Amino acid sequence: MALTVTDEICDGKPRLLVNWSKTKRNQVQEYYEPNDRAEIQRIIQINQGRKIRLLGSNMSPNGIGPGSNKGIALSTIRLNQILDLDGNNQLVRVEPGVKIEQLLEFLAKSKLTLHNLPSTNGMTIAGLVQTSCHGTGLHLATLEEALTEIKVINAKGDEVILTEANNGILFHSAKCSLGTFGVIVELTLKCVPSYYLRETLKVMSLPEARSDHEQRIETIKHVKYHHLPYTGHVVVYEYQEISHADYLEQVASSNVPIAPEEQKASLLQMYYDSFKTDLNHSTYCEFVEEYKAKSFADLREALLRKDVLNPDHIKAVNHAELDFWKKSQHSIVDQSNKRLIFECGGRQHVREFAFPIEAPMQELDLVDEILDLIQTQRIPAPVPIEQRWSCGSQSLLSPVYAETNPATSKFSWVGIIMYLTKNEDLNRRISEAFEAYYGQIVETLGAKYQLDEHLAKIGTIEGQNEGFMRYRSNRLSSRLKRFNQQREEFDPQGMFLSEAAAEILQ
Known part of the structure; x- marks a missing residue:
């Protein structure tokens, strides 16, 4: 029985759900966007015995948001108020639909921020923590570790408050639980004072990057690598925290890269050579004059899709991009909020793995093996293979869960990508190629490096590698059993256990 209410945004009508990268879609029978907690409780009460999938902004590039079940979907995107800021204790209380961009703008007014930031700012806070999203920094935790309190409406329609002091491991499990504990309606997060960074972008050969890698990730607050397949090079991003005084002193002398048309010269030349029969320009100079304003991302995506x-x-294309990055090397000082978040590009397939670092250089060894696999198997792998770092999490479901000493445990995250086109027939072939690419990595390297997948990017239901899921289930069986026991306290009938979550938790 569908809930009947007067508000049109909570009407239980069919809705086509499409994820951010437009790679997954699903038509659900009833879709709700409640305005408040009372409406959430009514939806739960009237739909006892049925499954309810919970959604945020649907930013996951894979299928965990849309899913495949045709039943009920409930989004908390309308619960988007920042409720309170305790400046003395650096605590902020928010509703689940607040987006990262909105929260950062609010906190900046009080010279506060979050301890780390993900790549994109369109995610909701609930989605951010429920999937153990991360930024980068060997000594910095995933984002759910900022939580100090959660309020959740369980399958009975009761509102429950969870804290570490009162609930211990149950609280830590609920922090990152894919919405399976119930509908989160309020979150309290610990903030940190806002800070400034010196961003240094360097292009290095792989041996050069290795030479001072250990010191780099240990001493620099945020480090990120963009590996460039087929080139033997990596783009190294270093983000070192600096004082406000140093920021004021250095901001005027920040090294701004050369003119955009010079940066993009190799990409522009390749674009002209690839498309000149379709262009209305008699000379290359005329073409450059018109196309130099095109962004790097637009040029690259057009070339890849050729x-x-x-x-x-x-x-x-990767070598043309290498030339772009060599001409883009710089050192810039800015606020952390403005340097750590960036545009992720257009339609794409993405997979990302986390794994423990148990020996020096182990995380670079993994990437070397992936690059060798790309080379020997002639995989059409574009730039980048992105690599980031974090310490451990206390949440059982997090890919970087650490049983003991999470704050000193070391993990790396590695993501692979393929871009999609406007041609759906071609996209099916790209999807097959990407799944084969991913499959070779997990089959040859999964057990060796103890790979686990980013929960927002895991390839649930369709396209999942069965062998890897069996390996994952066996390796995590004890953790998953403990997690499911705690989840069942809140949801014994599995009202909030979507088919995607069930696949991950089996």
Whole structure:
């Protein structure tokens, strides 16, 4: 029985759910966007015995948001108020639909921020913590570790308050639980004072990056690598915290890269050579004058899509991009909020793994093996293979869960990507190629490096590698059993256990 209410945004009508990267879609029978907690409780009470999938902003690039079940979906996107700020204790209380961008703007007014930031700012706070999202920094935790209190409406329609002091491991499990404990309606997060960074972008050969890698990740607050397949190089981002005084002293002398048309010269030349029969320009100079305003991302995506499954073409594009990054090396000082978040690009397939670092250079060894696999198997792998770091989490479901000493445990995250086109027939072939790419990584390297997948990017239901899921289930069986026992306290009938979550938790 569908809930009948007067508000049109909570009407239980069918809705086509499409994720951010437009790679997954699902038509649900009833879709709700409640305005408040009372409406959430009514939806739960009237739909006892049925499944309810919970959604935020649907930013996950894979299928965990839309899912495949045709039943009920409930989004908390309308619960988007910042409720309170305790400046003395640096605590902020928010509703689940508050987006990262909104929260950062609010906190900046009080010279506060979060301890770390993900790549994109369109996610809701609930989605951010429920999937153990991360930024980068070897000594910095995933974002759910900022939580100090959660209020959740369980399957009975009761509102429950969870804290570490009162609930211990149950609280830590609920922090990162894919919405399976119930509908989160309020979150309290610990903030930190806002800070400034010196961002240094360097292009290095792989041996050069290795030479001072250990010191780099240990001493610099945020480090990120963008590995460039087929080139033997990596783009190294270093974000070192600096004082406000140093920021004021250095801001005027920040090293701004050269003119955009010079930065993009190799990409522009390749674009002209690839598309000149379709261009109305008699000379290359005329073409550059018109196309120099095109962004780096637009040029790269157009070039990739020219022959997206041809490894020789992708290799050439990657080398043109290498030239772009060599001409983009710089040192810039700015507020952390403005340097750590960036635009992730257009339609794409993404997978990301986390794994423990148990020996020096182990995380670079993994990437070397992936790069070798790309080379020997002639995989059309574009730039980048992104690599980031974090310490451990106290949440059982987090890919970086650490049984003991999470704050000193070391993990790395590695993400792979393939871009999609406007041609859906071609996209099916790209999807097959991407799944084969991913499959070779998990089959050859999964057990060796103890890989676990980012919960927001895991390939649930369709396209999942069965062998890897069996390996994952066996390796995590004890943790998953403990998590499911705690989840069942809140939801014994599995009202909030979507088919995607069930696949992950089996």
